[in-house]
Amino acid sequence: MKANKIIVLVIVSGFGLILAAFASFIFGSRNVGLSEVIAALFGNGANSFDSLVVRERIPRTVFSMIAGASLGVSGALMQAITRNPIADPSILGVNTGASLFVVSGIAFFHISTASEYIWFAMAGAAVTAVVVYRIGSLGYGGATPIKLALAGAAISAALSSLVSAVILPRSDVMDAYRFWQVGSVSGATWTGILSILPFIVAGLGIGILSSSSLDALALGDDVATGQGVNTSLVRIVSAAAGVLLCGATTALAGPIGFVGLMIPHTMRLLCGSSMRCMIPMSAVGGAILLTISDIIGRMIGHPGELEAGIVTAFFGAPVLIWIAMRVKVRSL
Numbered sequence: 174m175k176a177n178k179i180i181v182l183v184i185v186s187g188f189g190l191i192l193a194a195f196a197s198f199i200f201g202s203r204n205v206g207l208s209e210v211i212a213a214l215f216g217n218g219a220n221s222f223d224s225l226v227v228r229e230r231i232p233r234t235v236f237s238m239i240a241g242a243s244l245g246v247s248g249a250l251m252q253a254i255t256r257n258p259i260a261d262p263s264i265l266g267v268n269t270g271a272s273l274f275v276v277s278g279i280a281f282f283h284i285s286t287a288s289e290y291i292w293f294a295m296a297g298a299a300v301t302a303v304v305v306y307r308i309g310s311l312g313y314g315g316a317t318p319i320k321l322a323l324a325g326a327a328i329s330a331a332l333s334s335l336v337s338a339v340i341l342p343r344s345d346v347m348d349a350y351r352f353w354q355v356g357s358v359s360g361a362t363w364t365g366i367l368s369i370l371p372f373i374v375a376g377l378g379i380g381i382l383s384s385s386s387l388d389a390l391a392l393g394d395d396v397a398t399g400q401g402v403n404t405s406l407v408r409i410v411s412a413a414a415g416v417l418l419c420g421a422t423t424a425l426a427g428p429i430g431f432v433g434l435m436i437p438h439t440m441r442l443l444c445g446s447s448m449r450c451m452i453p454m455s456a457v458g459g460a461i462l463l464t465i466s467d468i469i470g471r472m473i474g475h476p477g478e479l480e481a482g483i484v485t486a487f488f489g490a491p492v493l494i495w496i497a498m499r500v501k502v503r504s505l
Contacts, residue, residue, distance in 0.1 A: 440455050
């Protein structure tokens with residue numbers, strides 16, 4: 174991609190990120206004027222009700238951007254290492270695996286804080302990713318895109334039934350789980366954000382550092398090996414980064430789907446297939462998408478709100494159908 178196009182894309186996406194942030198501060202159960210937002214951000218009008226409303230929305234906005242960036246990059250990494258155009262944490266069952274481990278932790282180990290959710294969510298995401306890849310690799314042709322998608326769907330269905338088996342006899346667990354499972358950024362706090370931030374930074378850093386190797390991997394294992402790339406190591410490290418990003422986000426926000434599916438495809442159209450451009454732009458695009466989805470949920474559900482996970486699923490389902498119709502998938 175030409176340098177001038179990259180500059181334009183960076184400027185436009187940065188401007189979009191700023192607009193999304195200000196829209197998140199302004200819209201909600203109580204709309205706030207732009208002047209009140211600016212006053213609250215710069216410390217003026219500290220005792221006004223509008224300033225308090227804006228300050229309450231700041232951690233929610235920050236977390237929606239962090240979560241969206243994490244899911245966007247996680248999806249880009251999964252699509253790159255599996256060469257599967259419909260790879261996504263939700264489609265491959267990774268979100269469901271994290272959900273099962275979290276609900277098991279709530280039911281059997283009485284976990285209740287974000288810092289406790291993180292370890293269970295990441296363990297569930299990692300175990301599920303390994304199982305799905307192993308099952309999708311069985312038989313002739315290895316891990317083809319359609320076999321991985323089918324394995325993810327089957328594992329996700331099985332894990333969902335286990336989640337139901339755990340929560341149905343336990344009304345207290347159901348109450349704790351039913352709001353978390355929809356996928357929402359409304360419960361974000363600074364404490365929760367700080368607890369997942371090290372995992373997010375590590376995952377994003379690993380993803381960016383792996384981008385050149387992933388570009389070589391896209392040319393085929395033989396070509397990548399000829400260029401000195403350890404293909405197995407690249408896949409393992411990149412998958413670990415994706416699990417870190419997905420698991421940490423799911424721990425705090427719940428299983429938000431389709432962000433990791435939509436954003437990489439959009440960025441691929443805008444900046445080409447280079448992962449050195451794809452990964453950072455998927456982070457920015459994911460942040461914008463999830464923040465806008467949260468805003469739409471607040472506006473549609475006024476005076477209450479519609480969770481962001483429902484909004485992303487509403488937009489993501491047609492995108493999945495479109496991809497399935499236009500992308501040529503390897504045969505079974």
